[in-house]
Each structure stands twice: as structure tokens, then as C-alpha cells.
Amino acid sequence: MTAAVSLPTSAPAFCEGIQHFSEPTPEFEKYGQSAVIGEGQDSIAAPSDAAAVYQTLLAADALRYLTLHITASKQSGHPGGFASIADTIAALVMLGYKNLITEVGHHAPGFYSTVFMDTSLEQMGIKTVQELGDRFRETHGLLGHLSGQIPGLLSPAGPLGQGQHFAMAAAKLHPDQLFPVTIGDGGLGEPYIMSSLGHFNTIYPHVTNYLPILVWNGFSQEHHSIVSTYTNEQMVAYWSGNGFAEVILIDAKDYDDADQSGPYVDSTAFSIQQRLAFTQAILEATDKAAKSALGGTQTVLIVKQLKGAGVHKRGSQSHNLYPGDSLDKDYVVSALKARALPPQGWEIVRTNFARAHGGPAAVTAVTESVLPLADLGTLPLNEFDIGTDHKQVATTAMGLLVAHVGQQDPNFVVTNADGNAASGINNINQALKIIHPTPDDTYFQGPQGQVYEPLNEDACAGLAAAQALMGARSLWCSYESFAINGLPIWQTTTQAMAELRRPTPSTICLFTAGALEQGRNGWTHQRPEIENYFAAMMRNGNIFPLFPTDANSIQVCYDWAVSTQNKGITITASKSPLPIRTSFEQGREALAKGAIVLQETPGNKTVVLGVVGDMMLIPVIDAARALAERGIGSKVISIVSPRRLYRPSDVAWQSCSEADGGFLSDAEFADLFDGDAVIGVTGGSSAMVEPLMLRSPLPRDAMAWKRGETTASATQLFAFNGLTAEKIAARAHDLLDF
Numbered sequence: 001m002t003a004a005v006s007l008p009t010s011a012p013a014f015c016e017g018i019q020h021f022s023e024p025t026p027e028f029e030k031y032g033q034s035a036v037i038g039e040g041q042d043s044i045a046a047p048s049d050a051a052a053v054y055q056t057l058l059a060a061d062a063l064r065y066l067t068l069h070i071t072a073s074k075q076s077g078h079p080g081g082f083a084s085i086a087d088t089i090a091a092l093v094m095l096g097y098k099n100l101i102t103e104v105g106h107h108a109p110g111f112y113s114t115v116f117m118d119t120s121l122e123q124m125g126i127k128t129v130q131e132l133g134d135r136f137r138e139t140h141g142l143l144g145h146l147s148g149q150i151p152g153l154l155s156p157a158g159p160l161g162q163g164q165h166f167a168m169a170a171a172k173l174h175p176d177q178l179f180p181v182t183i184g185d186g187g188l189g190e191p192y193i194m195s196s197l198g199h200f201n202t203i204y205p206h207v208t209n210y211l212p213i214l215v216w217n218g219f220s221q222e223h224h225s226i227v228s229t230y231t232n233e234q235m236v237a238y239w240s241g242n243g244f245a246e247v248i249l250i251d252a253k254d255y256d257d258a259d260q261s262g263p264y265v266d267s268t269a270f271s272i273q274q275r276l277a278f279t280q281a282i283l284e285a286t287d288k289a290a291k292s293a294l295g296g297t298q299t300v301l302i303v304k305q306l307k308g309a310g311v312h313k314r315g316s317q318s319h320n321l322y323p324g325d326s327l328d329k330d331y332v333v334s335a336l337k338a339r340a341l342p343p344q345g346w347e348i349v350r351t352n353f354a355r356a357h358g359g360p361a362a363v364t365a366v367t368e369s370v371l372p373l374a375d376l377g378t379l380p381l382n383e384f385d386i387g388t389d390h391k392q393v394a395t396t397a398m399g400l401l402v403a404h405v406g407q408q409d410p411n412f413v414v415t416n417a418d419g420n421a422a423s424g425i426n427n428i429n430q431a432l433k434i435i436h437p438t439p440d441d442t443y444f445q446g447p448q449g450q451v452y453e454p455l456n457e458d459a460c461a462g463l464a465a466a467q468a469l470m471g472a473r474s475l476w477c478s479y480e481s482f483a484i485n486g487l488p489i490w491q492t493t494t495q496a497m498a499e500l501r502r503p504t505p506s507t508i509c510l511f512t513a514g515a516l517e518q519g520r521n522g523w524t525h526q527r528p529e530i531e532n533y534f535a536a537m538m539r540n541g542n543i544f545p546l547f548p549t550d551a552n553s554i555q556v557c558y559d560w561a562v563s564t565q566n567k568g569i570t571i572t573a574s575k576s577p578l579p580i581r582t583s584f585e586q587g588r589e590a591l592a593k594g595a596i597v598l599q600e601t602p603g604n605k606t607v608v609l610g611v612v613g614d615m616m617l618i619p620v621i622d623a624a625r626a627l628a629e630r631g632i633g634s635k636v637i638s639i640v641s642p643r644r645l646y647r648p649s650d651v652a653w654q655s656c657s658e659a660d661g662g663f664l665s666d667a668e669f670a671d672l673f674d675g676d677a678v679i680g681v682t683g684g685s686s687a688m689v690e691p692l693m694l695r696s697p698l699p700r701d702a703m704a705w706k707r708g709e710t711t712a713s714a715t716q717l718f719a720f721n722g723l724t725a726e727k728i729a730a731r732a733h734d735l736l737d738f
Helices: 026-031 050-074 086-094 105-117 120-124 129-134 163-173 192-203 232-241 272-294 330-339 343-358 394-408 426-432 457-469 483-499 519-525 530-538 551-561 584-593 617-629 666-672 686-695 714-720 725-735
Strands: 179-184 210-216 246-251 299-304 387-393 413-416 474-479 507-512 543-546 568-572 577-580 595-601 606-612 633-639 677-682 700-703
Touching: 026 050, 050 086, 050 105, 050 129, 050 272, 050 330, 050 343, 086 105, 086 179, 086 272, 086 299, 086 343, 105 120, 105 129, 105 179, 105 343, 163 179, 163 192, 163 210, 163 457, 192 457, 210 232, 210 272, 232 246, 232 299, 246 272, 272 299, 387 394, 394 426, 394 507, 394 551, 413 457, 457 474, 457 483, 457 507, 474 483, 483 507, 483 530, 483 568, 519 714, 530 543, 530 568, 530 686, 543 551, 551 568, 551 577, 551 584, 584 595, 595 617, 606 617, 606 686, 606 725, 617 633, 617 725, 677 686, 677 725, 686 700, 700 725
Parallel strands: 179 210, 210 299, 246 299, 413 474, 474 507, 507 568, 543 568, 606 633, 606 677, 677 700
Antiparallel strands: 387 577, 595 633
16 A cells, blocks of 8 residues: 555544545456445355455454554554454454454454444444544553453453363353354463363353454564474474364465565555465454354465564564554654555455444444343252251252252353362262263263263363353352362453443352362362452452352352352352251351351350351360350351451442442441451461451451461361461450459
8 A cells, every 4th residue: 555645634534533545446346346245244255265365454454554553552562463364363254253352452452443443342432543543542442452341252252272162152151153263372382271161062062153363473472482492393283283173374475576584474465466376365264263163164264474474573672562662653653654544445354344244343243132042940958957966968958959040040050170079079970970081970971961070170160261251150169278279260251241341141060079178189179269369359359268068058159150140259169977967047148148056155255256267167166165164155157158248348349240239337347357356366367357357446356367388187187277266265365354
């Protein structure tokens, strides 16, 4: 395209803010007179049509221009990675596919450009290019990485190795639609991606309607990518060896007529004839890959093109903009001029993008409507008699309810990496069956089932959390100690739920085999510091860590959890038989208020023992007995939902989608925790009793987990961490200043 000119009066209104336009070229005069996607159509007629090829090239240049404009407008952000795949994104849209997902958060400016061009961002009040740049990386605007609040974009994107989960979950729930997911070759160095794809492909061999698109551009953030040394043959073999029957690779170097050195080249440096040839190859390959994936074949599309193709720099230097990389910088100006479109060209691209897929992605993408949910009816709660002689396994009691949910809801899935049987919930396997291609009644497994068991917490958390974000119910079960490996995707999803523009089922977790039950296994199975993670996240506003008191309480907790929306709910419970201490009515009160008094013993003074956890109640109640022998009164309180005990001002609840403003009032808190001293006691992180430390005016302290050790019993592990009845009673005595 030729040199840019000043803003023409004939430019479409949305072009306000564009600084550089070009004159129409001979190719534009020939192929750009009218949009190839006609009114009432949702895609181009054929990928080999010359006008469709040219207008796809035009769209790719428009996306590159906008991506660089957005980032340079803030002298910040990441244009280079998306620039190397812009041709393929343009091809997907022109072919009528808009359920777009990415594994690469750094590609956000390019995806914003895509949904801007199809008018989706008008729902955010972003109608012009000027507004597009103004709202980038601003509050209530376009975050630096994809979030849950952007119209037309299916999923968040932040840490590498996550996007494929959203694509697989969406494909499972919507078998008639295609879900492309771009994966960076820098991200491919993460172990999670291929592991999760491999397990999903094995367990759900008929779910093929997601399409990984490898952005093979040779560079990561600040260096060459881990797979940059692969030959084309090695890359094809890598994907073939991991279960992909159809591997389609397009290498820009095969079309290079600019004599570029190295294995990775920039298609925007080709002659116009070769640019068109490359664009046609991309269109045809994308069309073939899409039809293959939709037709029942595990398919991957690999596009090999130099990082930064068509923007201000190349290679890793194109990854990020820094202060000074402004719209007036000479090399930015040069790149924008090289990508400039004539005013009519912008109109053509806008028309094609708005018509593709039947309308703006903000209207037509699957996540823009609520997925219908199966009616669960009434969960079969079973209230056990209260008493120390009526011991029950809490996880098993919850397992029966989970089985009911799965039997009523065919979309429901349970995920577990370390085995449900080991967590006291084999009843889930018996009722819902482990999905596995090898039938075996011994293990309750077969090709049809609802229990997903890869030995990979990321894959477990990923499918469960992604399915919830996509609108369906799920449950992630994990040993408390191992769950840390799956939390990054869960955290990403819960944050997206807090921002989401629609209601969706909460993502629910059951964490079993707490550290205090795992003495003989040593510190490898003792990692309750994971609760620090949830304690910090509670302040987000939509995170609810729950610590049921007993087998009755856990049923009440799960019954509530499956009725909620847009929350992240963790339920932590023992798999050991423990006494029944609460009724259903008491459990519901504890869930609503955050805590409940289990027992109150009179005395000269009263120490309040706020307890997080079920096993932790054993030494605490023994401590209360010991205190009573000294004439000291006590109040044992089971803390079930610590988040309810915060002050409303402690938590960002008002900014959450489906906001929950339920907190214990000051008066209720003062009444519940009234006494002469308070001790927060927990077999996990002391952060869970922070609300007590913040709100109570009484002398107070926290007694909590310190670290793991190999012991012969839970009692010895309590002792190692200073959580015995004797130590608790002694600390209470000291606080009361006897």
C-alpha cells in the first residue's frame, strides 16, 4: 500500500483516531469494491475465491494496524505475538468462526481488535479507534490480558497453559460448533498443554470440535522459544505422537520471495502476489482444519511465521512496547503506514466482520447466552443423629449428593487426579463411573461416565473450572496437599466469574485428606498452606472457602453451593469418621452467618475458641474440658464460612458479578464472639482466622499449622504443630491473665 494521507472526510465514523490511510491499490480496485460476505451470509463462499483472499489479507493488515495502534497509544502492551497469527484469525472470521479462544494473554490487543472490527465492543461504549486506544489498560476498559468482561471473547487468558481447557470444555458442551484456540510456541514449553490435551483426547475421543492453532513464530518473550529449533518434520511428529490424526502445517517461508534469512519469515515483506498466495494457503488450511475437527478428527493447525510480522519490530523485540514507543515514534509510524488501509478498506473489513458468523461475536458467541441447566430437583440430604457415637465420613455423605447431581445433569463432570476412592468418595465412582476407554467393573470405569481422572491436577482443575465458566456444573476433587498444582487455572476462572457479564454455575471444589489425617505420609501430603491462597482470594468478593463441621454440615454446604452462581467455593473436609455435632438447621445457620456455637461452658471468665476445620475440634473440645476443670469458661465456635465473618469493607464484593453482600453484622459478631479472650484455632493457615483478629476487641491470638512432619498419628502431628489440648488451654489461661 502507498504512503498514508491525512484523515479523509469520507472515512467511516469508527475510523476516528486512525492517523494513517493509504490510497487504493490496483488490487483494491479489482477485489475491494464490495464486501465478499453479502448481507444475510455468515462466511465467504470459498477460500480460493480471489476477492475473498484479498479481503482476508486486508483484514489481517487491519488487525495488525489496530494491534499496534492500541499498544502504542499507551506505550505498553504486546503486539508481536498476535501479529504473527493475524492472517489466521482473519481467516477464521471470514470463514464464519467466532468462538475464539486463546492460551496467550499477551495476544489480548489483537483479540480486542478483532471484536472491535465486528462491532462487539460497542456494548462497552467503544465505537471508534480513538476510544479503543483510550480504553486500553484502563479501569472498566480493555485489560492488558483477556478477562471475563469483554463482549464476544469466550475466556480469560493470563498464565500460559490454560486456554486449551476452555476450548475443550466448550467443545464438550457445544458439539455442533468449532472452538479454535491459539497456542503460543513459547507456551508450548509448559508441560500442561499437551498433557491436558492428551488426556482429554483419550477420554473424549469423539469430542474433536476444538482446534488448537499453534502460533509457531520462533520466539518467546525475551528469547527464542523452546521449540524454535524443531524442523517442520519434528513439529508434525510431535503433534502426531500426541494423538492428533490430522496435522496441518503452513510455513510462510514456502512463499517467501524477499530472500529473508532463517527459518522464520515475515509474510508482510512478500510481494503482493506472494502475500495473496500465502493468504490463500492460510484460508484453505484453516478451512480444511475446521472441517476436519468438526468432522470427527483430532486436528491441529500449525502456522509458522516470524514473530512481529508486519508491526514495529521482529522477533522477541516485537513482544512488548516500552515508554517512548508511542504513536509518534518513527518506527511505529513506519509500521502503521505500511499496514494502512484506504478508508473504503476499513469499511469493507468492518462489513465482513460484522456479518461473519451471523453477527457480532457479542451476540453470537456461545458464552453470550446462558447455557440451560438440568433441573436437579431436591438433593437427597440425609440428616444424621447428633452425638459423638454417631461418627460419619463427611466426604462420603457429600458423595451421595454429588452422585445425585450427576444422575440428574448429563453435562455434570467430576474431576480428581488422586482418586475418589482414596478420598472416601468411591460412591461417586460407583454411581457416575470413571471415564476410560478400557471397561473394568472392578474400578467402576468404562467409556461412558462422568468422572474424569487424569493424574494431573491442572487437567482436573482446568476441565472443571472451564466447564463452570462455560455455563455447566462441575466438581473438582483433590487432596488438599496436591491441589496447589491446579489452582492457577481455578484462580483465573474465579476472577473471570467475578467480572462475567452473565450468570454461570459456581466452580466448586472438594478438598479432602487434610494434613492432620496424613501423619505417616509426611510433609509431601501436608500442605495446608494452600489455605493462604484462598484466604487472600476471599477478599476478591466471590470466593467462599467452607469448612463444614461434620457430615451434616457438608451436605448443607454442597446443597447451597450448587445453587449459587459466579462464585469459587472450596469445601475442605476430612475423610475420617468424625462425630456429628450439628443439625441441618444449625449447619444452615453457620453457613449464613459464618459460624455457630457448638458448646458453651460457664466459668469465672470465658475464652472464645473459634475453630476452623472438623478434626481440629477434637483437641479444642478437650481443651475446653481442661479449662472447665480450672473453673474457666469457654465457648467453642465452629467457623464454617470465614468470608461471612469479614466486615463488608474488607472485601471487594460490590464489584463482583452476581454480588453477594452477606456478612455478619457488628452486633451479631459481638454477640457470637462475646467473652474475655479469643483464640482462632486452625489445623491450616492462620489467615483463615484473620476476621477474628480484625474484628474482636478482646485479647486474642491465633494457633495454627506450622509445617509438616512424618508422624505415626494425627495426635502426634497436632503435637508437632503445638495444637494439643494442653497447649490450647495454656494459651487461653495466659490470655485471660490468670
